Amino acid sequence: MTARERVHAFFTKQCMISEHVNLYNEILGVPRGTDSAGAANSTPVCSFSEQTRRLGPALRTQNRLLSFRVLAIPRYNNELRRSLGVTRMGERSVESRLGRSVAGLADLVPKSVKTLILGKNERPSWLANAIHAVLDRVPIERYPCLQCSGILEGYRMRIDWRRHRGFIYGTWEPDVVNAIRELVRPGWVAVDVGAHIGYYALILAHLVTLQGRVYAFEPVVSNFHTLEENILLNQIPNVVAINQAAFDRSGPLELNVLDGAGLPDHASIDGSRGVRSIIVNSTSLDDYFAQRDRPIDFLKIDVEGAEASVLNGARKLIEADRPSMEIEIHYFDGHPEKNPVPQMLLDWGFDICWIDQSENWTSHLVATWHARKV
Numbered sequence: 596m597t598a599r600e601r602v603h604a605f606f607t608k609q610c611m612i613s614e615h616v617n618l619y620n621e622i623l624g625v626p627r628g629t630d631s632a633g634a635a636n637s638t639p640v641c642s643f644s645e646q647t648r649r650l651g652p653a654l655r656t657q658n659r660l661l662s663f664r665v666l667a668i669p670r671y672n673n674e675l676r677r678s679l680g681v682t683r684m685g686e687r688s689v690e691s692r693l694g695r696s697v698a699g700l701a702d703l704v705p706k707s708v709k710t711l712i713l714g715k716n717e718r719p720s721w722l723a724n725a726i727h728a729v730l731d732r733v734p735i736e737r738y739p740c741l742q743c744s745g746i747l748e749g750y751r752m753r754i755d756w757r758r759h760r761g762f763i764y765g766t767w768e769p770d771v772v773n774a775i776r777e778l779v780r781p782g783w784v785a786v787d788v789g790a791h792i793g794y795y796a797l798i799l800a801h802l803v804t805l806q807g808r809v810y811a812f813e814p815v816v817s818n819f820h821t822l823e824e825n826i827l828l829n830q831i832p833n834v835v836a837i838n839q840a841a842f843d844r845s846g847p848l849e850l851n852v853l854d855g856a857g858l859p860d861h862a863s864i865d866g867s868r869g870v871r872s873i874i875v876n877s878t879s880l881d882d883y884f885a886q887r888d889r890p891i892d893f894l895k896i897d898v899e900g901a902e903a904s905v906l907n908g909a910r911k912l913i914e915a916d917r918p919s920m921e922i923e924i925h926y927f928d929g930h931p932e933k934n935p936v937p938q939m940l941l942d943w944g945f946d947i948c949w950i951d952q953s954e955n956w957t958s959h960l961v962a963t964w965h966a967r968k969v
Contacts, residue, residue, distance in 0.1 A: 738821075738857065740828065746772055750797055751828045753821055755858045762794045771921065771959050772798065774950050775895065778919055778961065782806040783892035786880065786918075788841040788905055791818050791860055793825040793834075795895055800831050808833050808889070814840035814850065814875035815862050840877040842901065843908035848877035863899035863925075879908030890916040900925040903935050913943065917964040920945075924958045931958060 740753040745765015754762050761767035775795070779785060779802040787796045790811035799809045811826075811834055813819045819838045826834050840848050851872050852859040862873075884891060891912055896902050902922050906913070926934050931952070940947055940962045950959040 746776065746801065747794075747797055750801075752793065752797070752825050753828070754792065755856075758856070758858070758860065759792070759794075762792075767794060768959075770950050774948075774959075774961050775799070775921055776802065778921070778963075779803060779893055784808045784889050785810070785893040785895065786891055787811040787895045788880075789813070789895075789897040789899070789923075790822055790836070791897075792821040792858055795897075796822065796834055796836075797825065797829060797831070799893070799895065800834050803833070805833055808835070810835045810837060812837045812839055812841045814838065814848070814877070815852065815859060815873070818858055818862075821858055837878075837883070838876070839883075840875050840901075841880050841883075841896075841898070841905045841908065842877040843879060843904040845878045845882050846876075847874050849874055861899055863901070864904070865900045880905070881909055881911045884912055891918045892916070894918050894920040894922075896920065897923040903939065906936065906939060919964070920962040921950075922960055922962065924960060925956060926958075 735756050737756055738753060739756055740751055741763045743750045743752055743763055743765065747762075747765065752762055754760070759767075775798065779799060781802070781804040783803045784807060785799040785803055787799055787809060790796045790813040792813075793811065796809055796811040800807075803809060811822060813822050813836065816838070819836065823836050826836060840850065842848055848864070849872050850862045850864060851866055851870075852862045853870065866872075880894075894909070894913075896905050898905055902924065912918075920940075922936060924931065924934050924936055937947055937960065945962040945964060948961045948963070950961060952958045
């Protein structure tokens with residue numbers, strides 16, 4: 596059986612309902628309106644995007660098996676290839692190769708040395724600013740898929756090259772990553788609120804192992820699609836991606852994002868933090884996890900100023916499960932004492948350990964119930 600025939604057999608098994616017939620026909624290069632044998636076919640079809648979306652569970656579970664088969668097909672569809680994280684054979688652009696070269700060179704430098712020389716995300720050194728200014732001007736593909744280093748060594752991510760190179764270098768928020776690594780245990784159920792494109796969701800999935808589970812909430816559509824792709828790229832079956840914002844209530848919610856950012860890492864309820872507003876769906880964690888079959892062990896919250904609202908929407912869950920938490924505290928007016936979250940946590944009986952306290956807009960803390968010390 597040829598590679599093409601094997602892929603056809605695979606999709607025949609996975610697509611038993613008629614509306615998916617054209618999905619594997621697209622892969623085989625058969626024109627719409629015919630079946631794989633070339634006969635006329637009047638089956639009503641939906642768009643290829645919709646077909647791919649509906650096959651999500653099959654693609655996630657069979658990704659490893661399918662990837663090398665798709666590579667053997669000369670005319671495989673670009674959208675399916677992108678969903679599977681398959682690199683186009685023989686067609687890597689100069690920009691793509693350059694991006695991989697830069698990332699590879701950065702990977703040769705020890706993480707501790709990079710942090711010492713470049714500083715931290717919230718306070719980069721002059722050298723870091725100079726290097727980033729140069730790299731921003733290098734003709735590199737804007738949204739490449741690259742190999743990661745650091746805690747995610749062996750993983751791949753699609754990123755915004757100009758904004759999230761630290762995800763690839765393994766230098767993004769190293770103190771926060773270390774705190775999470777020391778706290779989270781195999782088998783835990785973790786919730787990533789404000790998952791963005793999946794950096795912390797992948798870290799949590801790595802830490803909880805296949806015995807655990809990760810729920811990743813991301814309301815911005817472009818971020819959510821890239822989050823899904825990064826989950827699929829790494830063949831992670833125990834991460835559930837939810838295209839909703841976590842808030843203190845369920846329903847429509849207005850967020851403000853930075854205009855021009857394709858994968859915005861700032862989507863805030865604060866009107867001063869963006870120039871473009873979007874309406875997203877929101878849910879409280881109490882509502883979403885009302886019927887959970889396992890307790891929640893860990894919450895990571897990074898929601899650009901809405902952290903108090905997220906906690907208020909999770910009061911029943913927190914009271915019942917007493918999860919450990921890592922929270923990014925925002926204070927866009929420069930006054931950290933005005934953020935109510937630290938006092939809320941103390942009033943609820945949690946111990947607080949500050950990971951960092953910045954004079955700028957954000958700080959990070961870990962909150963643990965008295966039985967769970969960091």
